[in-house]
Amino acid sequence: MEARLQKIISQAGIASRRAAESIILEGRVEVDGQVIRELGGKYDPELVEIRVDGKIISAPEAHVYYLLNKPKGYVSTASDERGRRTVLDLLPEIKERIYPIGRLDMNTEGLLLLTNDGELMNALLHPRYEVQKTYVARIATGLSEAALRALREGVKLEDGLTAPARVSVLETAPGRTRVEITIHEGRNRQVRRMFKAVGHEVLALKRTAFAGLSLEGVRRGEHRALTEEEIRSLYEKAGRQQG
Structure with a gap:
């Protein structure tokens, strides 16, 4: 099925939808060997070869959702150019490429959601939904x-x-x-x-x-997977249909 290129990249767990748009505009994406620099193109990932930074996009990862009780001293990014500890260091066993939904500054602790579901991530952060x-x-x-x-x-x-x-x-x-x-x-x-x-x-x-979730039962530095009911509730709050 055809989908917009940035959506394909997001669903493959490469980056959020917004970040995927930047990746395209930077000329880092190829479709069947041709560099794509414009947004809006639609493709069927089963019929074309899509590469990001030279690497072929694999089939979309299954979406995963985690709730972390972030301690102080960690930055809320997937990587840090200054070598500081990131929240992903607290979830070393997670194999999917997950990203935090929003940020808590280094000295703020508490509830942080992480996922590879770029659609839901962007919707929960959109001011329209007042999460x-x-x-x-x-x-x-x-x-x-x-x-x-x-x-x-x-x-x-x-x-x-x-x-x-x-x-x-x-x-x-x-x-x-x-x-x-x-x-x-x-x-x-x-x-x-x-x-x-x-x-x-x-x-x-x-x-x-x-977004209606709390830290109950999750100690500082620990995490848990969200339940199906919690994921469904997040989709409702974000004004989205769950795929």
């Missing part, structure tokens, strides 16, 4: 009513006003306040920047939920 992400932040002092109101209504960052967040104070003690915040945007270091905008430095940050 919910919940974090627990630790700050040094309590939040004022004005700060709480600002977080709940949206705060102005250098890349624009944030969408309203759900915010609740979980604990207040001398020198420590724990705050739960739920957002649906995915800007770089967004939660840390939101707190900084209202006058607070985040001392520790953990993502506790993503």
Whole structure:
């Protein structure tokens, strides 16, 4: 069956759909020996030979889905040019070429999904679907009513006003306040920047939920495969039909 070239590459586990588009535009893809540099072409992978960086694309891998409780000290990428530890180092037994869905910065821990399903990955990250992400932040002092109101209504960052967040104070003690915040945007270091905008430095940050999934039963540094029901739920949240 014919499909767009970037979709074929994504389904083969080479890269996400967006990354596959960049690979094509960079001239790294050949179809029957001809370099393809334009998007939109459709091909039947059973009738043509497709190569990426000189290597023939094999049959699409079966899709796999994992939930990781990421510790601090790992970067959320498949590889790192600076030689830092990546989240894939925590899943050495996984043979498929998986990628994290979104990112947690090196000093943030918690829930991270990894998959080779590029279609689902891109959909869950698309702002249209407003997929919910919940974090627990630790700050040094309590939040004022004005700060709480600002977080709940949206705060102005250098890349624009944030969408309203759900915010609740979980604990207040001398020198420590724990705050739960739920957002649906995915800007770089967004939660840390939101707190900084209202006058607070985040001392520790953990993502506790993503797209309805939680860390229940998964200890720090460990992972588990998603259930069929969980995968089906992710497809529904991403507005997609499960293949």
